[in-house]
Amino acid sequence: MNTAKDEILGRIRTALADRPQPDTVERDYRRVSEASREQVVEQLVDRLEDYRANVYRETAETVAARVGELLTDASSYVVPSGLEASWLPDDGGAPEARRLTEPAVGSADAGEERRVLSTRELNEVSAVVTSSTVSCSETGTIFLSGRPDEGRRAISLVPDHHICVVPLESVVELIPEALERLEPTAPITMISGPSATSDIELERVEGVHGPRRLDVILLG
């Protein structure tokens, strides 16, 4: 039925009539880290700071206060419903920022403060707080994969300020180790610093379309 498909596959089969024999794929590059936990965490901090992200080391006791402090200038912020509640400042206390909680992907809205925001509404929100799936220290890359404590992709994209919590146990050294921890069919976003461009005379400018401020909280 699909003549274009048949014709393209036919062309390819004809082109491969000589039956090329590919080299064997040797996976003898580094796939398992030999670095200590401290080295790996130290490397992640170094890379993130190199990308001009702000990095903070916090514990379960101090994380909420830090998040509150980082939200000082925000008028509102969005969080995914699965985010650990103890990471967030108390509703009654500082900051003044209004918290908007998005329900889990696919579930129904529940009132004004707990519903899926439209893209235009999201554009008016100052900040977003999310967790993360895994981070790779060698490249300074944080992976989000749409889990309940990370939310859908748009919430960590449209607001101009992203506060991202990285639990220390989720930090690995190498890219192969990081990819192993991901569900391939989930919507995945790899973040290595705030958005940037070098398109004008190769001069690096931080912040174009993605969040221009990236705060990373290393937790644990």
Next chain:
Amino acid sequence: MSRTDLGMPTVRPAYGHGHITLDEPFPDSARTQLGNAQMRKNIRHATHSIRAKRARVVDELPDWQRLRAAGSALKQQVMADLPALLEQLEANVTARGGVVHWARDAEEANRIVTELVKAKGVDEVIKVKSMATQEIGLEEALNAEGIAATETDLAELIVQLGHDKPSHILVPAIHKNRNEIRDIFVREMEETDESLTSEPKDLAEAARRHLRERFLRSSVAISGANFGVAETGTLSVVESEGNGRMCLTLPETLITVMGIEKLVPTFQDLEVFLQLLPRSSTGERMNPYTSMWTGVTPGDGPQEFHLVLLDNGRSAVLSDPAGRSALHCIRCSACMNVCPVYEQTGGHAYGSVYPGPIGAILSPQLTGVEDGANGTLPYASSLCGACYDVCPVAIDIPSILVHLRDQDVQATHARKKAEKKVPVPSQMDLMMKGASTVMSSGSLMSLAERGLPVGRLLAGKDAKLGWLPGIAGGWTDQRDVPAPPQESFRHWWKRNRSGSGQQDAEQTTTSEEEQA
């Protein structure tokens, strides 16, 4: 109706077309470009900076050569198994709610995309920078149907607003300086006025404001893909600014155009390419953003997804065993940043969306060497081999260049013979034949070398030959030939080292040859 050869093997490869055909011979377009001092200054700065950054981050990895070998082997595997992998990709994308389309050539791909956009009832779309859509001229095709396509990558936006052409795969507006860009923005963006400065920070801010509203209102986005994973149906776009994330996330409909060679077999294989690509491309350990998506995810991102698989000459490239590894290219642009030719001419001289060394082997193979002036591209190289050294998937570009030069010579011969315009053999043939005879014989070569002092005499005081007769003049049009030495090494050796020392070298040679 048009397919009358049903069931017959294709004799002539199905070549591609689009913005991959050079209109004038490379030497002519190069000469024009060499007159653009601003462009040459910018390109020199860009290539040298990125080259140094790349070298730094590549040296950091102890296993770079092993990653490179794995990348090369994986791409060989993809090509050898392409039909099965494409069908596997199609099945997985379909299973996850996507729709797969197949496009034989540029026109078919443009038609498919245009119809999909029209079916959504919109007259504007947003675009992520993509080589494949530039290759097929998608923007022009959409414009012709009354659909505006806004480029969202900063450099592509500069090129689009300046009614210009990209000059580099990675940094397409690198031929423009900040003042030129500022003037384009003031002229073309309704959001800006004369108060705009030429600081890159302010220009980036202007682009952010200009595009934000378009991101929010557009319901259809068009992208390319860096990788497509057959095993899972996952697609990936690698970028820096976040415009890619915007296009891949906010609109309701996403249309992705992907060359059939962009496949990798398994999700695990991305661990190789996600290390090779950013370091080779921007010289970063990792680019700021990489997105991966598989079909449609309910409640997250576009709820309608179309994947257009594009041939447009790729199967023709695949049909040549000596040239097919050009399809392994992951579009990093490292080869142009190290190329001594590209560094002088810039990207526009190559007359195709694929410039530099990779363009010189890809464009003529996609279209066939006889299309336009594409037969001149394989000569746009000194064969120094720097491109091969930096290629993250180890494409032997110099060997393919030589192979394509041969193809070009064969094609030219066949054409001239058919036209009966120039007597065969040509001047070049006679010269080559003569050289072959002389160089195959020690005594003839020795005889020819006695003529060296004549050349020396002709070269004069500056010891340079600026003119040679006949077609050899093509060489001296561009370069001087250094004066030949007083005597050849062969003669020097015989005079100084062979025989018993006191004896005359010439006589020794003669007597030895007589004995033999």
